[in-house]
Amino acid sequence: MWTARNSEGYEAPAALAVDTVLLTARAGDLLVLATQIDDGHRALPGGLVGAGESPEDTARRKLAEKTGVTDVYVEQLAAFANPGRDPRGWIPSIAHLALVPPDTKPRDPDAAWITARGRHRWAFDHRDIVRTALDRVEGKLWWSNVAVGILPASFPLSKARTVYEAIGHTHYDPATFARDLKATGLIEPTGETSAQGPGRPAALYRFTSREPNWGAGRRKRIAT
Amino acid sequence: MWTARNSEGYEAPAALAVDTVLLTARAGDLLVLATQIDDGHRALPGGLVGAGESPEDTARRKLAEKTGVTDVYVEQLAAFANPGRDPRGWIPSIAHLALVPPDTKPRDPDAAWITARGRHRWAFDHRDIVRTALDRVEGKLWWSNVAVGILPASFPLSKARTVYEAIGHTHYDPATFARDLKATGLIEPTGETSAQGPGRPAALYRFTSREPNWGAGRRKRIAT
DNA sequence: GGTCCTTTTGGTCGTTCTGCCTAAAAACAG
DNA sequence: CTGTTTTTAGGCAGAACGACCAAAAGGACC
Numbered sequence: 001m002w003t004a005r006n007s008e009g010y011e012a013p014a015a016l017a018v019d020t021v022l023l024t025a026r027a028g029d030l031l032v033l034a035t036q037i038d039d040g041h042r043a044l045p046g047g048l049v050g051a052g053e054s055p056e057d058t059a060r061r062k063l064a065e066k067t068g069v070t071d072v073y074v075e076q077l078a079a080f081a082n083p084g085r086d087p088r089g090w091i092p093s094i095a096h097l098a099l100v101p102p103d104t105k106p107r108d109p110d111a112a113w114i115t116a117r118g119r120h121r122w123a124f125d126h127r128d129i130v131r132t133a134l135d136r137v138e139g140k141l142w143w144s145n146v147a148v149g150i151l152p153a154s155f156p157l158s159k160a161r162t163v164y165e166a167i168g169h170t171h172y173d174p175a176t177f178a179r180d181l182k183a184t185g186l187i188e189p190t191g192e193t194s195a196q197g198p199g200r201p202a203a204l205y206r207f208t209s210r211e212p213n214w215g216a217g218r219r220k221r222i223a224t
Numbered sequence: 225m226w227t228a229r230n231s232e233g234y235e236a237p238a239a240l241a242v243d244t245v246l247l248t249a250r251a252g253d254l255l256v257l258a259t260q261i262d263d264g265h266r267a268l269p270g271g272l273v274g275a276g277e278s279p280e281d282t283a284r285r286k287l288a289e290k291t292g293v294t295d296v297y298v299e300q301l302a303a304f305a306n307p308g309r310d311p312r313g314w315i316p317s318i319a320h321l322a323l324v325p326p327d328t329k330p331r332d333p334d335a336a337w338i339t340a341r342g343r344h345r346w347a348f349d350h351r352d353i354v355r356t357a358l359d360r361v362e363g364k365l366w367w368s369n370v371a372v373g374i375l376p377a378s379f380p381l382s383k384a385r386t387v388y389e390a391i392g393h394t395h396y397d398p399a400t401f402a403r404d405l406k407a408t409g410l411i412e413p414t415g416e417t418s419a420q421g422p423g424r425p426a427a428l429y430r431f432t433s434r435e436p437n438w439g440a441g442r443r444k445r446i447a448t
Numbered sequence: 449g450g451t452c453c454t455t456t457t458g459g460t461c462g463t464t465c466t467g468c469c470t471a472a473a474a475a476c477a478g
Numbered sequence: 479c480t481g482t483t484t485t486t487a488g489g490c491a492g493a494a495c496g497a498c499c500a501a502a503a504g505g506a507c508c
Binding site (some may be wrong): 080156157158173174178179197198199200202203 | 450453454455456457459
């Protein structure tokens, strides 16, 4: 068991960790990045916070190491600091939520995208962390621009709809979705259209702002 | 500067702290408990997490020491761990949100109830913590039973309304408020009535559950 | 070109929710 | 008993929502 003691003699955590729930949406499924551990359990990507580093910086640094992406939507989720959560010792973890485009490839050969809502054998308290992340991202889907992390700079409404359906774990009527997403004020048309595949070419949109936690509450009701 | 180093030689936080935003509502005002520091700044009540203790337990223990209340609504807010947040060293803090009835008296003579939305000279990053707490409690006001912490076991709807108005920082029409709060399913009538002062005696209600984080999302729209 | 299929998108319609209002019910003060 | 106060049921217009329809605008195939 790791322990630590500071210069005043008080008990201190052995280290400060960061675990990140990295999500993306592909083909209507919500996926989370997980590494395989020796005993068959899944674990979230994470690492230790260095002195003089903010936990969010640690999360970004570790994500860059493991996937190569740099401009990621990252926000803090919660602290998981119950005693005994880590068998190695007293190591609180600041869990983070991150979202990346679906073409992001893990560098670590042990890491893979798995279904976020599937049943997996998670290590430690990572099941709770994933559950917290899913609740968070689902709850703020229509109240913020979280989907910025997954969608490209310019996208048709149909692509946005598949992402929203994957996150919200539901289905939306295309016409109603278009009307409601435009009504939030979160997006604006780029003026261009995309004509790939059959069907009427779709107008392209972009998010009014790509800053995280933006655009709280233009929508009144909750889509069901 | 406090620092620490664990048995493996890695850098570790000097300690793990807890800061609590303790809120109550009195006479339509939302109040927060703050202690006065030597230099005139206000600080949130807090303390250090002991080994083998969960941060929430630390928050409850410290609140019991400082106010004497035991059965408190407590939930984790977020981790504040930016380097340099505490001039004494690397001390991450798990901020908590707590709510107590308005008759709670601080034991510490340096502690006092001050307006939560007033301008105060907060120490460290406590201004950010208070802001986060206010956003949180306001955001989940109609979606959970947070008000359980402030309201007594049995209450008339008018008392609930003043609490909701203090938290939500707005005014509600009495008839509309009664209709909407009952529609959430969060409360149920006790069958008794209270007749204090002039006016028709009010029916008393209780929360269906006093467990924190209960009753997400029965209400559809957001009250404005 | 013509026909069929696809996807996008503007609009309609009935239902539900919301904010504001009126008025009755039920107490107290004088 | 009359006036005042507070609670509470209900009505009403407007807004929001979910479901649906149909036209627009492209590709695929003959």
